Amino acid sequence: MKVDLTLGLKDVPGMLVKALAPISDRGGNILSVLHSRDSGERVEVNIVFRVRDQSMLDEILCSLEKNKIPVINAEVEGKKYYRKKSLSFIFIGHVIDKDIQDTIDRINALGKVSDVDVRMPDPVERSSVLLSVDVDEEKLPSLQSRVESICSKKEFILIREI
Amino acid sequence: MREVSIIIVGFGKIGRAVARTIASKDSDIAGEFGVRLKVVGICDMVGSVLDEGGIDLGKVAEKPWGKHKDFVGRKTIDVIRSLKADIVVEATPGNVSDGEPGLSHIKAALESGKNVVTSNKAPLVVAFRELKSLARRNGVDLRYEATVGGAIPIINLYESELKPNTINSILGVLNGTTNYILTKMSEEGVEFDAALKEAQNLGLAEPNPEYDVKGIDTAAKVVILSNALLGKNVSLKDVKIVGIDEITPEAVDLAKEYGFEIKLIGDVKNLEVSPRLVPREHPLNIPGNLNAIMLETDIAGPLTLVGAGAGPKETSSSILSDIIAIAKKL
Numbered sequence: 001m002k003v004d005l006t007l008g009l010k011d012v013p014g015m016l017v018k019a020l021a022p023i024s025d026r027g028g029n030i031l032s033v034l035h036s037r038d039s040g041e042r043v044e045v046n047i048v049f050r051v052r053d054q055s056m057l058d059e060i061l062c063s064l065e066k067n068k069i070p071v072i073n074a075e076v077e078g079k080k081y082y083r084k085k086s087l088s089f090i091f092i093g094h095v096i097d098k099d100i101q102d103t104i105d106r107i108n109a110l111g112k113v114s115d116v117d118v119r120m121p122d123p124v125e126r127s128s129v130l131l132s133v134d135v136d137e138e139k140l141p142s143l144q145s146r147v148e149s150i151c152s153k154k155e156f157i158l159i160r161e162i
Numbered sequence: 163m164r165e166v167s168i169i170i171v172g173f174g175k176i177g178r179a180v181a182r183t184i185a186s187k188d189s190d191i192a193g194e195f196g197v198r199l200k201v202v203g204i205c206d207m208v209g210s211v212l213d214e215g216g217i218d219l220g221k222v223a224e225k226p227w228g229k230h231k232d233f234v235g236r237k238t239i240d241v242i243r244s245l246k247a248d249i250v251v252e253a254t255p256g257n258v259s260d261g262e263p264g265l266s267h268i269k270a271a272l273e274s275g276k277n278v279v280t281s282n283k284a285p286l287v288v289a290f291r292e293l294k295s296l297a298r299r300n301g302v303d304l305r306y307e308a309t310v311g312g313a314i315p316i317i318n319l320y321e322s323e324l325k326p327n328t329i330n331s332i333l334g335v336l337n338g339t340t341n342y343i344l345t346k347m348s349e350e351g352v353e354f355d356a357a358l359k360e361a362q363n364l365g366l367a368e369p370n371p372e373y374d375v376k377g378i379d380t381a382a383k384v385v386i387l388s389n390a391l392l393g394k395n396v397s398l399k400d401v402k403i404v405g406i407d408e409i410t411p412e413a414v415d416l417a418k419e420y421g422f423e424i425k426l427i428g429d430v431k432n433l434e435v436s437p438r439l440v441p442r443e444h445p446l447n448i449p450g451n452l453n454a455i456m457l458e459t460d461i462a463g464p465l466t467l468v469g470a471g472a473g474p475k476e477t478s479s480s481i482l483s484d485i486i487a488i489a490k491k492l
Contacts, residue, residue, distance in 0.1 A: 128415075
Protein backbone atom coordinates (compact mmCIF):
# COMPACT_ATOMS: atom_id res chain seq x y z
CA MET A 1 0.00 0.00 0.00
CA LYS A 2 1.36 3.40 -1.01
CA VAL A 3 0.83 6.05 1.66
CA ASP A 4 1.07 9.81 1.25
CA LEU A 5 1.35 11.53 4.63
CA THR A 6 1.50 15.26 5.38
CA LEU A 7 2.83 16.20 8.82
CA GLY A 8 3.02 19.60 10.55
CA LEU A 9 6.37 19.71 12.38
CA LYS A 10 7.84 22.28 14.73
CA ASP A 11 10.80 24.01 13.08
CA VAL A 12 13.39 22.74 15.57
CA PRO A 13 16.43 20.48 15.11
CA GLY A 14 15.75 16.75 15.32
CA MET A 15 12.02 16.91 14.51
CA LEU A 16 12.32 15.33 11.07
CA VAL A 17 14.22 12.32 12.45
CA LYS A 18 11.63 11.99 15.24
CA ALA A 19 8.85 11.98 12.63
CA LEU A 20 10.52 9.45 10.33
CA ALA A 21 11.49 6.98 13.04
CA PRO A 22 7.95 5.61 13.67
CA ILE A 23 7.68 4.84 9.91
CA SER A 24 11.03 3.12 9.42
CA ASP A 25 10.99 1.37 12.82
CA ARG A 26 7.72 -0.33 11.92
CA GLY A 27 8.87 -1.53 8.50
CA GLY A 28 7.58 1.31 6.30
CA ASN A 29 9.63 1.75 3.11
CA ILE A 30 10.19 5.50 2.68
CA LEU A 31 10.12 6.59 -0.98
CA SER A 32 10.36 10.38 -0.68
CA VAL A 33 10.46 13.23 1.83
CA LEU A 34 9.61 16.81 0.84
CA HIS A 35 9.36 19.80 3.12
CA SER A 36 8.21 23.36 2.60
CA ARG A 37 9.16 26.02 5.13
CA ASP A 38 6.96 28.92 4.20
CA SER A 39 4.50 29.02 7.08
CA GLY A 40 6.00 30.50 10.26
CA GLU A 41 6.84 28.16 13.14
CA ARG A 42 5.60 24.97 11.51
CA VAL A 43 7.07 23.11 8.56
CA GLU A 44 4.85 20.96 6.38
CA VAL A 45 6.56 17.69 5.57
CA ASN A 46 5.23 15.33 2.91
CA ILE A 47 6.35 11.71 3.22
CA VAL A 48 5.55 8.99 0.71
CA PHE A 49 6.14 5.41 1.84
CA ARG A 50 4.95 1.84 1.38
CA VAL A 51 3.44 -0.38 4.08
CA ARG A 52 2.54 -4.06 4.06
CA ASP A 53 -1.07 -3.62 5.21
CA GLN A 54 -3.55 -1.44 7.09
CA SER A 55 -2.51 -2.68 10.52
CA MET A 56 1.09 -1.57 9.87
CA LEU A 57 -0.20 1.86 8.83
CA ASP A 58 -2.41 2.11 11.93
CA GLU A 59 0.59 1.25 14.12
CA ILE A 60 2.61 4.03 12.45
CA LEU A 61 -0.21 6.57 12.86
CA CYS A 62 -0.67 5.52 16.48
CA SER A 63 3.05 5.97 17.16
CA LEU A 64 3.05 9.43 15.53
CA GLU A 65 0.12 10.41 17.74
CA LYS A 66 1.91 9.15 20.87
CA ASN A 67 4.94 11.24 19.93
CA LYS A 68 2.65 14.28 19.48
CA ILE A 69 3.46 14.65 15.78
CA PRO A 70 0.40 16.19 14.06
CA VAL A 71 -0.84 14.43 10.94
CA ILE A 72 -2.41 17.03 8.63
CA ASN A 73 -3.49 14.58 5.94
CA ALA A 74 -3.18 10.88 5.13
CA GLU A 75 -3.93 9.26 1.76
CA VAL A 76 -3.71 5.60 0.78
CA GLU A 77 -3.48 4.81 -2.94
CA GLY A 78 -4.73 8.33 -3.68
CA LYS A 79 -7.79 8.21 -1.35
CA LYS A 80 -8.20 10.03 1.97
CA TYR A 81 -7.56 7.63 4.86
CA TYR A 82 -9.32 7.61 8.22
CA ARG A 83 -8.12 5.48 11.10
CA LYS A 84 -10.57 2.88 12.28
CA LYS A 85 -11.82 2.89 15.84
CA SER A 86 -13.35 -0.16 17.41
CA LEU A 87 -16.13 0.50 19.92
CA SER A 88 -18.31 -1.67 22.10
CA PHE A 89 -21.89 -0.99 23.18
CA ILE A 90 -24.20 -2.97 25.44
CA PHE A 91 -27.95 -2.68 24.94
CA ILE A 92 -30.39 -3.92 27.59
CA GLY A 93 -34.00 -4.39 26.50
CA HIS A 94 -36.09 -6.40 24.05
CA VAL A 95 -33.27 -6.09 21.54
CA ILE A 96 -34.15 -9.16 19.43
CA ASP A 97 -37.91 -8.54 19.34
CA LYS A 98 -37.43 -4.92 18.36
CA ASP A 99 -35.91 -5.85 15.00
CA ILE A 100 -32.24 -6.48 15.70
CA GLN A 101 -31.59 -6.61 11.94
CA ASP A 102 -32.86 -3.04 11.63
CA THR A 103 -30.62 -1.99 14.56
CA ILE A 104 -27.57 -3.55 12.90
CA ASP A 105 -28.42 -2.12 9.46
CA ARG A 106 -28.73 1.39 10.87
CA ILE A 107 -25.36 1.11 12.60
CA ASN A 108 -23.80 -0.45 9.49
CA ALA A 109 -24.78 2.63 7.50
CA LEU A 110 -22.06 4.48 9.46
CA GLY A 111 -19.64 1.72 10.46
CA LYS A 112 -19.43 -2.04 10.53
CA VAL A 113 -20.87 -4.27 13.24
CA SER A 114 -18.12 -6.87 13.65
CA ASP A 115 -19.52 -8.84 16.60
CA VAL A 116 -22.91 -9.42 18.22
CA ASP A 117 -23.09 -11.30 21.52
CA VAL A 118 -26.57 -11.97 22.89
CA ARG A 119 -27.49 -13.06 26.44
CA MET A 120 -31.14 -13.92 26.87
CA PRO A 121 -31.96 -15.57 30.22
CA ASP A 122 -35.59 -16.18 29.22
CA PRO A 123 -37.55 -15.50 25.99
CA VAL A 124 -39.86 -13.06 27.78
CA GLU A 125 -37.14 -11.31 29.78
CA ARG A 126 -35.03 -8.41 28.54
CA SER A 127 -31.86 -9.46 26.76
CA SER A 128 -28.39 -7.98 27.10
CA VAL A 129 -26.55 -7.57 23.82
CA LEU A 130 -22.99 -6.48 23.15
CA LEU A 131 -22.18 -5.02 19.75
CA SER A 132 -18.64 -4.36 18.56
CA VAL A 133 -18.50 -1.70 15.85
CA ASP A 134 -15.59 -0.60 13.64
CA VAL A 135 -15.90 2.97 12.44
CA ASP A 136 -13.80 5.65 10.73
CA GLU A 137 -12.58 8.13 13.33
CA GLU A 138 -14.36 11.03 11.59
CA LYS A 139 -17.73 9.26 11.83
CA LEU A 140 -17.45 8.61 15.55
CA PRO A 141 -19.75 11.47 16.72
CA SER A 142 -22.42 10.52 14.14
CA LEU A 143 -22.27 6.88 15.24
CA GLN A 144 -22.62 7.84 18.92
CA SER A 145 -25.70 9.94 18.25
CA ARG A 146 -27.24 7.28 15.98
CA VAL A 147 -26.80 4.62 18.66
CA GLU A 148 -28.33 6.96 21.26
CA SER A 149 -31.28 7.62 18.97
CA ILE A 150 -31.86 3.89 18.32
CA CYS A 151 -31.77 3.15 22.06
CA SER A 152 -34.12 6.01 22.87
CA LYS A 153 -36.68 4.93 20.22
CA LYS A 154 -36.52 1.22 21.03
CA GLU A 155 -36.39 1.83 24.82
CA PHE A 156 -33.04 0.10 25.39
CA ILE A 157 -30.69 0.96 28.25
CA LEU A 158 -27.43 1.98 26.56
CA ILE A 159 -24.03 1.31 28.11
CA ARG A 160 -21.29 2.81 25.97
CA GLU A 161 -17.52 2.98 26.38
CA ILE A 162 -16.06 5.72 28.54
CA MET B 163 -3.01 30.89 70.72
CA ARG B 164 -5.90 32.16 68.57
CA GLU B 165 -9.35 30.70 69.32
CA VAL B 166 -11.73 29.92 66.46
CA SER B 167 -15.32 29.32 67.50
CA ILE B 168 -17.54 26.85 65.67
CA ILE B 169 -21.23 25.95 65.57
CA ILE B 170 -22.00 22.43 64.33
CA VAL B 171 -25.43 22.20 62.68
CA GLY B 172 -26.74 18.67 62.24
CA PHE B 173 -25.61 16.11 64.80
CA GLY B 174 -26.07 12.84 62.97
CA LYS B 175 -23.22 10.58 61.85
CA ILE B 176 -21.24 13.34 60.14
CA GLY B 177 -21.77 16.02 62.81
CA ARG B 178 -20.66 13.59 65.53
CA ALA B 179 -17.63 12.52 63.48
CA VAL B 180 -16.64 16.19 63.09
CA ALA B 181 -16.89 16.65 66.88
CA ARG B 182 -14.76 13.54 67.48
CA THR B 183 -12.16 14.57 64.90
CA ILE B 184 -11.86 18.10 66.32
CA ALA B 185 -11.46 16.62 69.82
CA SER B 186 -8.86 14.05 68.76
CA LYS B 187 -6.82 16.46 66.60
CA ASP B 188 -7.02 19.40 69.01
CA SER B 189 -3.37 19.49 70.04
CA ASP B 190 -2.06 18.66 66.55
CA ILE B 191 -4.01 21.60 65.10
CA ALA B 192 -2.85 23.91 67.87
CA GLY B 193 0.78 22.88 67.35
CA GLU B 194 0.73 23.01 63.57
CA PHE B 195 -1.41 26.09 62.94
CA GLY B 196 -1.44 28.02 66.23
CA VAL B 197 -5.23 27.76 66.35
CA ARG B 198 -7.52 26.31 69.00
CA LEU B 199 -10.87 25.12 67.67
CA LYS B 200 -13.68 25.71 70.16
CA VAL B 201 -17.15 24.33 69.47
CA VAL B 202 -19.61 26.74 71.10
CA GLY B 203 -22.86 25.34 69.74
CA ILE B 204 -24.25 22.07 68.44
CA CYS B 205 -27.72 22.15 66.86
CA ASP B 206 -30.08 19.44 65.76
CA MET B 207 -33.76 19.19 64.83
CA VAL B 208 -34.84 18.84 68.45
CA GLY B 209 -32.69 21.51 70.06
CA SER B 210 -29.18 22.74 70.80
CA VAL B 211 -26.30 22.46 73.24
CA LEU B 212 -24.65 25.81 73.77
CA ASP B 213 -21.56 26.81 75.76
CA GLU B 214 -19.63 29.93 74.86
CA GLY B 215 -16.68 28.61 76.84
CA GLY B 216 -16.46 25.54 74.61
CA ILE B 217 -18.42 22.29 74.71
CA ASP B 218 -16.69 19.17 76.02
CA LEU B 219 -16.75 17.25 72.73
CA GLY B 220 -15.57 13.94 74.15
CA LYS B 221 -18.75 13.71 76.20
CA VAL B 222 -21.31 15.21 73.86
CA ALA B 223 -20.44 13.09 70.85
CA GLU B 224 -21.08 9.82 72.68
CA LYS B 225 -24.15 10.70 74.80
CA PRO B 226 -27.78 10.41 73.73
CA TRP B 227 -28.87 13.71 72.27
CA GLY B 228 -31.08 15.81 74.56
CA LYS B 229 -29.62 14.54 77.86
CA HIS B 230 -26.77 17.02 77.95
CA LYS B 231 -26.73 19.48 80.86
CA ASP B 232 -26.50 22.47 78.49
CA PHE B 233 -29.29 21.23 76.18
CA VAL B 234 -31.79 23.96 75.27
CA GLY B 235 -34.81 23.87 73.02
CA ARG B 236 -33.71 26.80 70.85
CA LYS B 237 -34.31 26.64 67.14
CA THR B 238 -31.26 26.06 64.94
CA ILE B 239 -31.86 29.14 62.80
CA ASP B 240 -31.98 31.40 65.91
CA VAL B 241 -28.74 29.92 67.24
CA ILE B 242 -27.02 30.43 63.87
CA ARG B 243 -28.11 34.08 63.76
CA SER B 244 -27.52 35.05 67.39
CA LEU B 245 -24.65 32.98 68.78
CA LYS B 246 -21.24 34.57 68.30
CA ALA B 247 -19.05 32.26 66.19
CA ASP B 248 -16.48 32.32 63.38
CA ILE B 249 -17.56 29.22 61.46
CA VAL B 250 -20.81 27.29 60.99
CA VAL B 251 -20.38 23.63 59.98
CA GLU B 252 -23.58 22.63 58.18
CA ALA B 253 -23.95 18.83 58.19
CA THR B 254 -27.69 18.20 57.97
CA PRO B 255 -29.13 15.77 55.43
CA GLY B 256 -30.32 17.61 52.34
CA ASN B 257 -33.25 17.59 49.98
CA VAL B 258 -32.07 18.27 46.42
CA SER B 259 -35.45 19.59 45.28
CA ASP B 260 -35.42 22.67 47.55
CA GLY B 261 -32.06 22.50 49.36
CA GLU B 262 -33.72 22.66 52.79
CA PRO B 263 -33.12 22.81 55.68
CA GLY B 264 -29.44 23.41 54.88
CA LEU B 265 -30.15 26.26 52.47
CA SER B 266 -31.78 28.40 55.18
CA HIS B 267 -29.02 27.50 57.65
CA ILE B 268 -26.25 28.51 55.25
CA LYS B 269 -28.00 31.75 54.24
CA ALA B 270 -28.54 32.70 57.90
CA ALA B 271 -24.89 32.01 58.70
CA LEU B 272 -23.53 33.99 55.76
CA GLU B 273 -25.93 36.89 56.38
CA SER B 274 -24.80 37.09 60.00
CA GLY B 275 -21.15 37.27 58.91
CA LYS B 276 -20.14 33.70 59.71
CA ASN B 277 -17.99 31.51 57.47
CA VAL B 278 -19.59 28.25 56.38
CA VAL B 279 -18.18 24.75 55.89
CA THR B 280 -20.67 22.21 54.58
CA SER B 281 -20.93 18.55 53.65
CA ASN B 282 -24.50 19.08 52.45
CA LYS B 283 -24.83 18.90 48.66
CA ALA B 284 -28.46 20.00 48.42
CA PRO B 285 -28.09 23.76 49.12
CA LEU B 286 -25.22 23.99 46.61
CA VAL B 287 -27.14 22.08 43.95
CA VAL B 288 -30.10 24.43 44.35
CA ALA B 289 -28.35 27.79 44.84
CA PHE B 290 -24.60 27.61 44.15
CA ARG B 291 -24.19 31.07 42.59
CA GLU B 292 -26.55 32.74 45.07
CA LEU B 293 -24.66 31.34 48.08
CA LYS B 294 -21.22 32.14 46.67
CA SER B 295 -22.30 35.71 45.98
CA LEU B 296 -23.91 36.01 49.44
CA ALA B 297 -20.61 34.89 50.99
CA ARG B 298 -18.69 37.42 48.91
CA ARG B 299 -21.04 40.29 49.82
CA ASN B 300 -20.66 39.49 53.52
CA GLY B 301 -16.89 39.11 53.31
CA VAL B 302 -16.91 35.50 54.50
CA ASP B 303 -15.96 32.13 53.04
CA LEU B 304 -18.18 29.24 51.91
CA ARG B 305 -16.26 25.96 51.62
CA TYR B 306 -17.71 22.61 50.55
CA GLU B 307 -14.92 20.08 49.94
CA ALA B 308 -16.88 17.34 51.75
CA THR B 309 -19.81 17.54 49.31
CA VAL B 310 -17.97 15.67 46.55
CA GLY B 311 -15.92 12.51 46.90
CA GLY B 312 -15.90 12.33 50.72
CA ALA B 313 -12.24 12.45 51.71
CA ILE B 314 -10.92 13.20 48.20
CA PRO B 315 -9.60 16.80 48.17
CA ILE B 316 -10.68 17.64 44.62
CA ILE B 317 -12.02 21.18 45.06
CA ASN B 318 -9.22 22.41 47.30
CA LEU B 319 -6.62 20.75 45.05
CA TYR B 320 -8.01 22.66 42.09
CA GLU B 321 -8.24 25.96 44.00
CA SER B 322 -4.74 25.76 45.44
CA GLU B 323 -2.72 23.92 42.81
CA LEU B 324 -4.43 23.64 39.44
CA LYS B 325 -6.00 27.06 38.79
CA PRO B 326 -3.78 27.96 35.78
CA ASN B 327 -4.87 24.74 34.04
CA THR B 328 -7.77 24.55 31.64
CA ILE B 329 -9.80 21.46 32.47
CA ASN B 330 -10.78 19.57 29.33
CA SER B 331 -12.78 16.86 31.05
CA ILE B 332 -13.82 15.58 34.48
CA LEU B 333 -15.04 12.01 34.81
CA GLY B 334 -15.74 10.32 38.09
CA VAL B 335 -17.03 7.36 40.01
CA LEU B 336 -18.75 9.63 42.51
CA ASN B 337 -21.06 7.33 44.45
CA GLY B 338 -19.70 4.57 46.71
CA THR B 339 -23.01 2.72 47.07
CA THR B 340 -23.49 2.14 43.34
CA ASN B 341 -19.84 1.22 42.93
CA TYR B 342 -20.19 -1.35 45.69
CA ILE B 343 -23.30 -2.85 44.04
CA LEU B 344 -21.67 -3.03 40.58
CA THR B 345 -18.47 -4.52 42.03
CA LYS B 346 -20.52 -7.17 43.86
CA MET B 347 -22.47 -8.02 40.68
CA SER B 348 -19.21 -8.36 38.75
CA GLU B 349 -17.24 -10.34 41.33
CA GLU B 350 -20.00 -12.67 42.53
CA GLY B 351 -22.41 -12.72 39.59
CA VAL B 352 -25.37 -11.75 41.79
CA GLU B 353 -28.51 -9.86 40.66
CA PHE B 354 -28.87 -6.13 41.29
CA ASP B 355 -31.48 -6.64 44.04
CA ALA B 356 -29.25 -9.05 46.00
CA ALA B 357 -26.23 -6.73 45.76
CA LEU B 358 -28.39 -3.78 46.89
CA LYS B 359 -29.72 -5.73 49.86
CA GLU B 360 -26.19 -6.54 50.95
CA ALA B 361 -25.18 -2.89 50.64
CA GLN B 362 -28.17 -1.97 52.82
CA ASN B 363 -27.25 -4.62 55.42
CA LEU B 364 -23.74 -3.17 55.60
CA GLY B 365 -25.12 0.35 56.05
CA LEU B 366 -23.70 1.45 52.69
CA ALA B 367 -27.12 2.07 51.16
CA GLU B 368 -30.11 3.90 52.62
CA PRO B 369 -33.40 2.05 53.27
CA ASN B 370 -34.71 4.14 50.35
CA PRO B 371 -31.85 3.68 47.88
CA GLU B 372 -33.37 5.58 44.93
CA TYR B 373 -31.23 8.66 45.47
CA ASP B 374 -28.10 6.56 44.93
CA VAL B 375 -29.12 3.87 42.42
CA LYS B 376 -31.06 6.20 40.12
CA GLY B 377 -27.96 8.38 39.79
CA ILE B 378 -29.33 11.49 41.54
CA ASP B 379 -26.53 11.66 44.13
CA THR B 380 -23.92 11.41 41.36
CA ALA B 381 -25.77 14.08 39.36
CA ALA B 382 -25.76 16.43 42.39
CA LYS B 383 -21.97 16.05 42.55
CA VAL B 384 -21.69 16.65 38.80
CA VAL B 385 -23.60 19.93 39.29
CA ILE B 386 -21.27 21.04 42.11
CA LEU B 387 -18.10 20.15 40.17
CA SER B 388 -19.39 21.87 37.04
CA ASN B 389 -20.18 25.08 38.95
CA ALA B 390 -17.05 25.00 41.13
CA LEU B 391 -14.38 23.80 38.71
CA LEU B 392 -15.71 24.77 35.28
CA GLY B 393 -17.36 28.06 36.31
CA LYS B 394 -20.78 27.04 34.97
CA ASN B 395 -24.18 27.90 36.38
CA VAL B 396 -26.08 24.62 36.08
CA SER B 397 -28.63 22.78 38.18
CA LEU B 398 -29.90 19.22 38.47
CA LYS B 399 -32.40 19.60 35.63
CA ASP B 400 -29.49 20.24 33.22
CA VAL B 401 -28.00 16.77 33.87
CA LYS B 402 -29.02 13.76 31.77
CA ILE B 403 -29.36 10.92 34.29
CA VAL B 404 -29.50 7.13 33.87
CA GLY B 405 -29.07 5.01 37.01
CA ILE B 406 -27.88 1.46 37.54
CA ASP B 407 -31.13 -0.14 38.72
CA GLU B 408 -31.81 -1.76 35.33
CA ILE B 409 -28.36 -3.29 34.85
CA THR B 410 -28.66 -7.05 34.35
CA PRO B 411 -26.16 -9.69 35.54
CA GLU B 412 -25.87 -10.72 31.87
CA ALA B 413 -24.74 -7.20 30.91
CA VAL B 414 -22.13 -7.27 33.69
CA ASP B 415 -20.90 -10.69 32.44
CA LEU B 416 -20.73 -9.52 28.83
CA ALA B 417 -18.73 -6.46 29.85
CA LYS B 418 -16.26 -8.64 31.75
CA GLU B 419 -15.82 -11.04 28.85
CA TYR B 420 -14.87 -8.18 26.55
CA GLY B 421 -12.38 -6.60 28.98
CA PHE B 422 -14.62 -4.01 30.68
CA GLU B 423 -16.32 -3.30 33.98
CA ILE B 424 -19.60 -1.38 34.21
CA LYS B 425 -19.31 1.76 36.37
CA LEU B 426 -21.72 4.60 37.05
CA ILE B 427 -19.82 7.57 35.63
CA GLY B 428 -20.46 11.25 36.22
CA ASP B 429 -19.32 13.17 33.14
CA VAL B 430 -19.02 16.76 34.36
CA LYS B 431 -18.16 18.46 31.07
CA ASN B 432 -21.10 16.85 29.24
CA LEU B 433 -23.48 16.98 32.26
CA GLU B 434 -24.31 13.31 32.07
CA VAL B 435 -24.63 10.46 34.55
CA SER B 436 -24.83 6.97 33.05
CA PRO B 437 -23.49 3.43 33.38
CA ARG B 438 -20.44 3.13 31.12
CA LEU B 439 -18.04 0.44 29.96
CA VAL B 440 -14.71 1.12 31.64
CA PRO B 441 -11.68 -0.83 30.33
CA ARG B 442 -10.22 -3.08 33.03
CA GLU B 443 -6.90 -1.22 33.16
CA HIS B 444 -8.53 2.27 33.21
CA PRO B 445 -7.82 4.43 36.31
CA LEU B 446 -11.57 4.70 37.01
CA ASN B 447 -11.92 0.94 37.34
CA ILE B 448 -11.86 1.01 41.15
CA PRO B 449 -13.42 -1.65 43.38
CA GLY B 450 -15.83 -1.68 46.33
CA ASN B 451 -17.24 1.57 47.64
CA LEU B 452 -14.29 3.72 46.60
CA ASN B 453 -14.67 6.95 44.63
CA ALA B 454 -12.35 8.22 41.89
CA ILE B 455 -12.14 11.48 39.97
CA MET B 456 -10.13 11.87 36.78
CA LEU B 457 -9.26 15.31 35.40
CA GLU B 458 -7.85 15.98 31.92
CA THR B 459 -5.98 19.27 32.06
CA ASP B 460 -4.02 21.17 29.44
CA ILE B 461 -0.82 21.69 31.48
CA ALA B 462 -0.75 18.98 34.14
CA GLY B 463 -2.22 16.34 31.80
CA PRO B 464 -4.38 13.57 33.27
CA LEU B 465 -4.76 13.35 37.06
CA THR B 466 -6.73 10.73 38.98
CA LEU B 467 -7.63 10.87 42.66
CA VAL B 468 -8.94 7.77 44.42
CA GLY B 469 -10.27 7.54 47.97
CA ALA B 470 -13.09 6.91 50.37
CA GLY B 471 -16.16 8.58 48.92
CA ALA B 472 -18.29 8.41 52.03
CA GLY B 473 -18.17 7.49 55.69
CA PRO B 474 -18.47 9.95 58.57
CA LYS B 475 -14.82 9.83 59.63
CA GLU B 476 -13.47 10.23 56.09
CA THR B 477 -15.91 13.07 55.36
CA SER B 478 -14.86 14.81 58.58
CA SER B 479 -11.31 14.95 57.17
CA SER B 480 -12.52 17.22 54.35
CA ILE B 481 -14.60 19.31 56.77
CA LEU B 482 -11.62 19.76 59.08
CA SER B 483 -9.40 20.78 56.18
CA ASP B 484 -11.95 23.48 55.22
CA ILE B 485 -12.19 24.65 58.85
CA ILE B 486 -8.41 25.00 59.07
CA ALA B 487 -8.24 26.83 55.72
CA ILE B 488 -10.69 29.42 57.09
CA ALA B 489 -9.06 29.54 60.55
CA LYS B 490 -5.69 30.35 59.02
CA LYS B 491 -7.18 33.45 57.37
CA LEU B 492 -9.06 34.80 60.42
